[in-house]
Amino acid sequence: MxxxxxxxxxxxxxxxxxxxxxxxxxxxxxxxxxxxxxxxxxxxxxxxxxxxxxxxxxxxxxxxxxxxxxxxxxxxxxxxxxxxxxxxxxxxxxxxxxxxxxxxxxxxxxxxxxxxxxxxxxxxxxxxxxxxxxxxxxxxxxxxxxxxxxxxxxxxxxxxxxxxxxxxxxxxxxxxxxxxxxxxxxxxxxxxxxxxxxxxxxxxxxxxxxxxxxxxxxxxxxxxxxxxxxxxxxKNAMMNKEGYKEFEAVLEKGNVPLNPEDFEAIANHEGALVLDVRTQADFIKEHIPNSIFIGLNGQFAPWVGALITDLKQPILLVVPEGKSEEAVTRLSRVGYDNTLGYLAGGIENWKKSGKDIDRIDSIDAQEFEKRYTPELEILDVRKPGEFESTHLKTATNLPLDFLSENMNKIDKNNEYYVHCAGGYRSVIAASILKARGFDKLIDIAGGYGALKNTGIPKTNFVCPNSTK
CATH class of the missing domain: 3.60.15.10 (Ribonuclease Z/Hydroxyacylglutathione hydrolase-like)
Known part of the structure; x- marks a missing residue:
């Protein structure tokens, strides 16, 4: 046995x-x-x-x-x-x-x-x-x-x-x-x-x-x-009850290299979401305008499932070299079967073709410490339980899981510093907000894990469960 x-x-x-x-x-x-x-x-x-x-x-x-x-x-x-x-x-x-x-x-x-x-x-x-x-x-x-x-x-x-x-x-x-x-x-x-x-x-x-x-x-x-x-x-439960496309057909359709011109044309014609699955550091540095980041190096499939509401949404991928099949496979595991291809040659090829790129402002925790005042607008995108256990006093909890439903609570004219626990979710959140017209965003690299080890006075943190 x-x-x-x-x-x-x-x-x-x-x-x-x-x-x-x-x-x-x-x-x-x-x-x-x-x-x-x-x-x-x-x-x-x-x-x-x-x-x-x-x-x-x-x-x-x-x-x-x-x-x-x-x-x-x-x-x-x-x-x-x-x-x-x-x-x-x-x-x-x-x-x-x-x-x-x-x-x-x-x-x-x-x-x-x-x-x-x-x-x-x-x-x-x-x-x-x-x-x-x-x-x-x-x-x-x-x-x-x-x-x-x-x-x-x-x-x-x-x-x-x-x-x-x-x-x-x-x-x-x-x-x-x-x-x-x-x-x-x-x-x-x-x-x-x-x-x-x-x-x-x-x-x-x-x-x-x-x-x-x-x-x-x-x-x-x-x-x-x-x-x-x-x-x-x-939706996944219904697919498991009613059936679905053969995996090989999904992979064949989605694992297709596209040059920048075809990639852009398909994105416009099909209304495809451009999903960038590289690391958050790569995405922060440069990415296709209005693309969304959900990196393969995190809990990729669950976050796709939580944030992309339509399983039939056409998707185009920006992937690290050699990771296109993995990305299509992991999307299909949660029912996203409408991937239409990936950008051949990645961002470098996109830039060589003369197309625009965008970036996200990002600072480390030490730089945030220098800038910190209680008047700063801070978005903490961790889960409510994480936020309740400990957070910066002036932070607003805007959980990534429910970002779309709560976007009306923030103002596009304001500047926001965005953080999660370690830096992965905050870049997802920033990418979604940026695609929706929020241009004044600063990501805090390393997230709350880095912030709590800075010299920001402890009186500026809420720690109800602390024994100290």
Whole structure:
């Protein structure tokens, strides 16, 4: 028996490759399926099942393409209804894979069809659970994504409580927990950076598995502090239910080099968004006017999903050399399938063709310290929880996640200093604001992490959680 966790940091997502006696099951695969096929081929194995723990909202799964290419059966738990062929597992139903068994345990709460898969090894021992978004390490899945007319988030949270108490917690402490997500995912609040643990340790450390917790307390704690889901979540869930274009067709259309003239012509004719995925330092220095920055070196796909509201938006890419395929792939993972090409030769080629470039003013924390007065207008684009924990007194919180909705709160005639925690999100925010006509922006490189280490008097910071 072989179990391999295939973890993708940008999505904070874990897919799983399980093999026994030449038969393979894939759990929650990524959009691009060829790596799974190549791995099975290299091991002279056959992909028999594709198990889906639920209708994912934060990424587009590769289950449909994988089944088409391999003949594998797509398995969902109870209550799953799709526009393509699946096998709907019953609660407790078992699936043979070589010498091991995978048992479907219906665990509704995150969504109605959410299912945990229990792996029983060759000796008949319960070995591991693949919990999807039912149980994370340190947290549980948010219960507000599958709300229907006759169900509330409180109803779903109550279901999740019952699923955990009746289906998961009675299992042995030495069982291994393999979740679908880790820290950085918006599918929960307090996810651990670790990606594998034992159930026994989770019973000790995970607040949601406390034995002295009533259902009412559980519902209150699980729902407390949940931010609204990113706008793309419901759209990705629908793609996973209804189907999508083959990944190879998306890649073929999007991974096309374009000279500056064709790039500009397509941008104008198609109303394409120019998305610059280089580093923030490169973008600050020079970029195509009105382009938007979301760098590949950060949490690229989730920020694209949060900020570009139309999945069908035509997109043109400015990429580092050799990164075009990666960019198109990572866009497709969250359902953005309408990439039309990338700028061949990058910004240097754009400049050689005589076309205009733009830049963002940026200063380091030491320079900001020299300029600092309480009268400066400061935009802190971190999340509300980050802002509430500590911030400059005179800063205005304008979270990047909800920038478009709150842009009317700031004045294009004013000068603003913009920062986040480390410098990535502030450049995204500045690029969006600049494209909307805000020209008096100064980015603070290094963000709040650098600001708090300057000589700005501590009395100018709000630190309600400080013990000093």
């Amino acid at each position: 072989n179990i391999e966790q295939i973890y993708t940091g940008c999505l904070a997502q874990g897919a799983y490759y399980i093999e026994s006696e030449g038969e393979v099951a894939i759990i929650d695969p990524l959009r691009e399926t060829q790596p799974y096929i190549d791995k099975a081929k290299a091991e002279n194995a056959t992909i028999k099942y594709v198990f889906e723990t639920h209708f994912h909202a934060d990424f587009v799964s590769g289950h449909i393409d994988l089944a088409k290419k391999t003949g594998a059966t797509i398995v969902y738990g109870p209550n799953a209804k799709t526009s393509y062929d699946i096998y709907g597992a019953k609660d407790g139903e078992e699936f043979k894979l070589g010498k091991i068994t995978i048992k479907a345990i219906h665990t509704p709460g995150h969504t109605l069809e959410s299912t945990t898969y229990l792996l029983v090894d060759e000796g008949g021992n319960n070995h591991a659970i693949f919990t999807g978004d039912t149980l994370f390490l340190g947290d549980v899945g948010r219960p507000d994504l599958a709300i229907k007319q006759d169900l509330t988030k409180e109803d779903l949270a109550g279901m999740l409580y019952d699923s955990l108490r009746n289906k998961i917690m009675p299992l042995a402490d030495d069982i291994i927990v393999y979740p679908a997500h880790g820290a950085g995912s918006a599918c929960g609040k307090n996810l651990s950076k670790e990606t594998v643990d034992t159930l026994g340790n989770q019973k000790k450390t995970n607040y949601a598995l406390r034995t002295d917790m009533s259902k009412e307390e559980f519902v209150d704690e699980v729902l407390d502090g949940i931010l609204p889901p990113p706008q793309y979540f419901s």
